[in-house]
Amino acid sequence: MKEIFEILEQNARATPEQISTMVDKPVSEVEKIIRQAEKDAIILKYKTIIDWPKLGEGDIWALIEVRITPQRDVGFDAIAERIYQFPEVYSAYLVSGTYDLAILVKGKNMQEISSFVTEKLAPLERVQSTVTHFLLKRYKENGETFHLPKETNKRLPITP
Amino acid sequence: MLNTKSTTTEAWDSLISQKVDSLPPSGIRKFFDLLSSMEDVISLGIGEPDFVTPWHIREAGTYSLEKGYTMYTSNSGMLELRQELANYLELRYGVSYHPEHEILITVGSSEGLDLAMRAIINPGDEVIIPDPYYVAYPANTILAGGVPISTPTSEENNFVIKATDIEARITKQTKAILIGYPANPTGAVMSKSESSAIAELAKKYNLLVISDEIYARLVYGVEHICFPSLPEMKERTILISGFSKSHAMTGWRIGYVAADRRFIQALTKIHQYTMLCAPTMAQMAAIEALRNGDSEVEKMVQEYNRRRRLMVKRLHEIGLPCFEPKGAFYAFPSIKATGMNSEDFAEKLLIEEKVAVVPGPAFGPCGEGFVRCCYATSLSDIEEALRRMDRFVRKNKLNTK
Numbered sequence: 217m218k219e220i221f222e223i224l225e226q227n228a229r230a231t232p233e234q235i236s237t238m239v240d241k242p243v244s245e246v247e248k249i250i251r252q253a254e255k256d257a258i259i260l261k262y263k264t265i266i267d268w269p270k271l272g273e274g275d276i277w278a279l280i281e282v283r284i285t286p287q288r289d290v291g292f293d294a295i296a297e298r299i300y301q302f303p304e305v306y307s308a309y310l311v312s313g314t315y316d317l318a319i320l321v322k323g324k325n326m327q328e329i330s331s332f333v334t335e336k337l338a339p340l341e342r343v344q345s346t347v348t349h350f351l352l353k354r355y356k357e358n359g360e361t362f363h364l365p366k367e368t369n370k371r372l373p374i375t376p
Numbered sequence: 377m378l379n380t381k382s383t384t385t386e387a388w389d390s391l392i393s394q395k396v397d398s399l400p401p402s403g404i405r406k407f408f409d410l411l412s413s414m415e416d417v418i419s420l421g422i423g424e425p426d427f428v429t430p431w432h433i434r435e436a437g438t439y440s441l442e443k444g445y446t447m448y449t450s451n452s453g454m455l456e457l458r459q460e461l462a463n464y465l466e467l468r469y470g471v472s473y474h475p476e477h478e479i480l481i482t483v484g485s486s487e488g489l490d491l492a493m494r495a496i497i498n499p500g501d502e503v504i505i506p507d508p509y510y511v512a513y514p515a516n517t518i519l520a521g522g523v524p525i526s527t528p529t530s531e532e533n534n535f536v537i538k539a540t541d542i543e544a545r546i547t548k549q550t551k552a553i554l555i556g557y558p559a560n561p562t563g564a565v566m567s568k569s570e571s572s573a574i575a576e577l578a579k580k581y582n583l584l585v586i587s588d589e590i591y592a593r594l595v596y597g598v599e600h601i602c603f604p605s606l607p608e609m610k611e612r613t614i615l616i617s618g619f620s621k622s623h624a625m626t627g628w629r630i631g632y633v634a635a636d637r638r639f640i641q642a643l644t645k646i647h648q649y650t651m652l653c654a655p656t657m658a659q660m661a662a663i664e665a666l667r668n669g670d671s672e673v674e675k676m677v678q679e680y681n682r683r684r685r686l687m688v689k690r691l692h693e694i695g696l697p698c699f700e701p702k703g704a705f706y707a708f709p710s711i712k713a714t715g716m717n718s719e720d721f722a723e724k725l726l727i728e729e730k731v732a733v734v735p736g737p738a739f740g741p742c743g744e745g746f747v748r749c750c751y752a753t754s755l756s757d758i759e760e761a762l763r764r765m766d767r768f769v770r771k772n773k774l775n776t777k
């Protein structure tokens with residue numbers, strides 16, 4: 217079962233027929249497992265990774281460290297939710313260390329991100345402080361590397 | 377000084393040793409020129425992994441250069457590496473070798489094979505080799521002054537050599553049996569009972585066994601039988617292996633031989649006069665491969681297995697029946713249904729559909745009627761190649777009717 221998800225994680229477009237051959241299980245069983253996983257939210261979504269900068273679509277990204285005051289009963293979760301519901305927030309993590317939340321924010325330009333920080337994030341009641349790091353270059357994301365020249369096949373066409 | 381007038385082909389030929397001159401060139405390279413002049417070819421003719429060496433191993437190689445490990449090592453190879461290998465062979469296959477006297481680090485398993493042949497063969501000694509064979513087996517035997525005695529294997533026996541066929545070919549001159557399972561080009565593996573039968577013969581006729589186990593880690597759903605791990609076989613087996621296929625390290629040229637110290641001493645003698653030692657950088661990388669490489673090997677094996685299933689199933693659907701290969705990364709389908717011989721099939725397929733496969737006879741006469749398709753290539757390439765082969769087979773089946 218795990219192998220089916222590993223294949224889909226590598227290639228969301230792999231068909232049940234292809235997967236069934238690769239894992240040596242009947243198509244119907246593969247389909248059933250996938251359907252069930254979608255229902256149980258084990259498979260959350262089928263996504264495509266796009267190298268936007270290549271299209272000249274330069275979104276600006278920032279990694280923001282947020283220190284917050286936890287609340288009685290709900291800890292960090294309630295304030296985290298208030299923050300991650302903003303559509304500007306692309307990813308959000310509770311982390312150990314000198315700050316509490318690490319959030320990845322996306323904007324059209326620097327202005328958009330700074331207004332998000334100054335007008336929406338920083339004024340929240342339980343947010344003590346923020347430190348904003350603008351991303352300069354993406355090297356690797358979700359296991360995929362960027363900025364590398366596409367690997368050409370270095371193998372000789374026929375070898376013993 | 378040579379007279380310029382005498383530089384005819386004949387004159388030059390006489391300058392080349394007869395043994396080398398009579399050696400046929402490797403049939404595998406026949407399409408090489410044709411192929412390199414074409415574009416958009418999908419090659420299933422490659423005999424190496426498509427993975428790049430795992431990063432942690434490459435990093436260890438780079439680090440060794442940075443630290444200045446640029447000198448010779450001992451002839452036998454770094455003791456640290458031999459110790460790791462001794463542990464590995466003991467843990468994985470339960471056969472123990474003394475790291476100081478029973479293991480030699482070589483420049484790929486190819487060097488190991490050459491050394492083994494040269495160390496044991498007297499002029500005229502015969503070496504029994506299953507056909508189809510890896511291209512270097514007969515050539516190495518001949519170069520060492522021996523006589524290769526090829527022994528046919530067939531699809532009915534899953535391309536595994538039968539003890540009775542070996543026994544029928546044993547003469548006073550027979551010195552050794554050379555086996556390589558999992559096999560290139562067939563993907564065949566040898567079961568415990570088949571191996572034991574050969575072991576019995578080796579004992580009965582006092583023969584050596586040279587076991588090339590370079591593909592040992594690439595087996596699917598079966599257990600690899602390490603030949604020297606069979607009872608009483610360690611002392612009469614020369615085990616040859618390396619890192620090329622298991623750790624995707626073909627270009628590093630690093631392998632090893634493990635055997636009784638009498639053999640290792642003899643092999644080391646040749647090695648010290650011809651190679652001195654295996655590349656130091658590659659030895660450092662191999663240490664890292666043995667210490668921390670297992671999970672990467674398993675990942676690659678799992679990936680090969682998916683591709684293997686896909687290729688074998690599609691070959692059957694296309695109408696090119698293929699026995700199930702349980703090792704290495706080759707499928708060896710029969711192309712007899714097309715009415716063509718292997719060479720015509722491969723050449724036409726390349727010209728018409730731009731898919732390269734290797735005709736079976738490149739690996740010996742028993743390869744006629746088969747082609748070798750390597751599945752160490754991306755899933756999308758395998759699918760596209762098989763689509764093209766499907767079209768090709770359908771077209772050519774009609775032609776023959």
